[in-house]
Structures are given as structure tokens and as C-alpha cells.
Amino acid sequence: MAKATTTLRQVLNYEPDHGAWFAANHALFNRVASFYFDVIQAHEKVLDLSNKEALTALEMLTHTTQSNPNPIMPLEDLAEDLPAMFRRAAINAALGSARSFYSHLSTWRKRKEKAEAKGKKFHERPPVPPRTWNKSATLYAGQWKQRTGSSILLKVWTGTCWSWTKVRITGRELPDSVDAGSPQLVRRGNQWWLHTPIEKTFKSPPKIEKQVTTNAQTKICAVDLNIHEHLAVCTIQTVEGSILATTFIGDGRRISGFRKKLLGRIARNRGKTGMIAENEQDNADLWRKMNNVDEHIAHLLSARIVQFAKQHDATTGAPLVACTQCGMKGNADRNASLVIGQRLVERYHKPSQGKPPTPLHAERAEKSAGVEVCQDAKSVGTQPSTGSARHAALNEHGTTQDMSLGMDKHISDIPCQLRFSF
DSSP, X not given: OEEEEEEEEEEEEOOHHHHHHHHHHHHHHHHHHHHHHXXXXXXXXXXXXXXXXXXXXXXXXXXXXXXXXXXXXXXXXXXXXXXXXXXXXXXXXXXXXXXXXXXXXXXXXHHHHHHHXXXXXOOOOOXXXXXXXXXXXXXXXXXXXXXXXXXXXXXXXXXXXXXXXXXXXXXXXXXXXXXEOOOEEEEETTEEEEEEEEEEEEOOOOOHHHHHHHOTTOEEEEEEEOSSSOSEEEEEEETTOOXXXXXXXXXXHHHHHHHHHHHHHHHHHHHHHOOOOTTSOTTHHHHHHHHHHHHHHHHHXXXXXXXXXXXXXXXXXXXXXXXXTTOOBSOHHHHHHHXXXXXXXXXXXXXXXXXXXXXXXXXXXXXXXXXXXXXXXXXXXXXXXXXXXXXOTTSOTTOOOSSOOSOOOOOTTOSOOSOOOO
16 A cells, blocks of 8 residues: 655634734744754753654653653743643654754764865864744644634634634645644744645555556556746657657746746846845745746646546647657657657566567558658648758757747646736
8 A cells, every 4th residue: 555645735814813823822832842952952862762752751851740740851941831732743843853953963974074084174064953943833633623624723822821713714625535634833924824734545556667567558658847848748658669649738938938037026126235135035025926836837737747647638739750760750859758658668678589679669650651761741730840840960859949849739628727817
């Protein structure tokens, strides 16, 4: 069995006073996490334990109970009457940061020793502990309840007491067939979000080697990613090398132009001041807008690739190049996706004895009979084929061509298109 994990992001709708409560809860969580990081630094042997054992050890060092009335570093000096789940969430956050810090420190020491052993100067600075803390508060069981598709009840620190607060949720609903983890209160700008990790268990597919060598009906979706006219070119192939379908996912130039426009605005804004503030993000709104569009494009592109792989019957335009000697047919991006799939098959394909192997990339003779040299194919619609599209030394397999070939055809039944109102 295999597992797939992702994060469900939902926007919280709340009263203005509740935003201040979330901020106070966030600040308290980071103070407690910073406190436990200091405890770990004072007792580094804790990191040799497992997470569960380290959690127990840190609570013994800090938490006052009837059986442990005098802990070495009492947490009550920082905050009193903390909920157990809130405290343990902060401990786990501190453990994660401590393990990361000491891992980087160990790697730095090894590089330093290696450089000094060779008699070289080592100028790299060592890693330092976190100077500031900005961890998102994780809400374990007992910190939230009564979650529905439109609301949730959260237990947060208001600055003076612990209070249960009901907030509305907007966004994608929690699927029924997944296992949900502990949600997090995440601040993005001035808005608070609820991030929930979800995990789905499914039957693990067999390895690619087994699929290619044992199942003749296996179909491969080869993908070539680009940054120019076509963001991706997908080709469906069989293990014998037959090409079933190809699709081009475009709008690459438009997206690149949008990024270039925003980068130009950032450059002009920087030129007005001539300086960049230290430890402060300049042009935060422009950078955020650019990152949001990039993330949106990534989700749309992956969705289109998955949909094409499922239906594998998208139509393509007529080829612009045909060559029987090398099997090239179509533009360079399409050839790159073909080569990707062919190399995958050739890696595990074992030809039968007594019969010479047939090149996987060879096209059927009936389709290209009489074509002895590279030549222009027939025009596509009213657009004539260009000289740059001919098979030449500078137009090899897998080379992205920086030009528009008029072959971009989107999947017609995808409701969400790559169109933006900038």
C-alpha cells in the first residue's frame, strides 16, 4: 500500500477581535517553542531519543506534576496552565527545529574538517540557532472540535484566558475518503488560514520495469516541460513505441510576459529608492502576486497532464516535419516527449532472440513511404510551414524551439483554462 499526502488550505472568516486572539495565540506558541529549544540546547542528549521519548523527557524537565513537583527548568516561569496538547505541539515544533539546526551544524563541521585536512582555508560561517520564531500553531485533538464543511470550533489564547471560538470556513471541503491530520493556524498577510494535512492510502502500482516488461498493454505518458510557447508537451505511447496521442499545453509566453512585467515593476520601484531594507521584503505585494500565479499555474498544468493521461485521446495538429531516417515527426518539443518515453522503454525492453530488434521510435512504413529525406509537410490550415521547422543541425531531438508553431491545442473538456485578468 502507498500513501499520498497534501495540504488542504481553507480561509477563516472571523470577527476583527478574533484576529487579535489568533495573533496572541501565535505569539504564545512561539514563546513556548523558543523556551523548549533552549531546554534542548541545555540537554543535547535529548536529540538521541525518538520523538516520543524526547517528548516525555522534555516534559519531565519542565512540567510540574504531583510526581515531579520540582522540574529542572519549570515552564510555569513562562506561562501557567497551558493545555497539554498546546504544550506538546510546541515541543514537537522545537524538536523539529533543533534536529534541523544540529544536523546543519554537524554537516558544517564535517566540511570544515575536510577543508582543514587538505590545507585549505574555510570561510563558510557556521549555522546559528533561530533568532526569531514564526512557527504556525498546530492544533492537536482537544484544541479544536465540531468541524463541519462550513465552520470549526477552536480553542485559542486571547491574551488573558483560553477561549473556544467558532469561525466560518470557506474553500475546498474536507474529502470523505482521506485521513485528516492536525490542522494549523497559518497567518498569510493579514488573513488567517486553516491548513489541514490530508493523507490517502491506495494500492501501490507495480514498478515501471514490471509494467513495461510484463504487460504489453501498458501505455506511457511522456511529458516534456518547457518555459517558452508550450509549458508542456505530452505524448501517449505503447511499450512497442507506437504513438497514440499528443497534446500541447500552451500559454507559456503569456505567463512569462506577466512575470517579466512584475519584475520590471519591482526593478523600477527599487530604482526609485536606490536601497533595500535589511531583513524586510521589498515589494511584498508584487512578489506575493507572482508566487500565487506560479502556484496556480503549477496546479492547472499538473491537472491537465493527469486528465490527458486518463483520457489519452486528445487530437493533435498535422506534423510539420517528417523524416524516415531518424523517425522524427512533429516539432522539437513533441520529439523530446517521444524520446523520454522511448528511453524509458529501452531501459527495460529485452528483444527476443532470433529476431533483430525493431527501433522503438520508428514510424510505420505505410505512413512515410516514399519520404527519403527531411522535408516540409503539408501546411496546417492556412499557415505555411516555416524553414526553421525543418530537420537541421540546430533542430535536434529534445531541443525546445523558441517560436510559435501553431500546434497548440488544449483539451476541450477542461473547465479551468489558463486565462488571467491581469
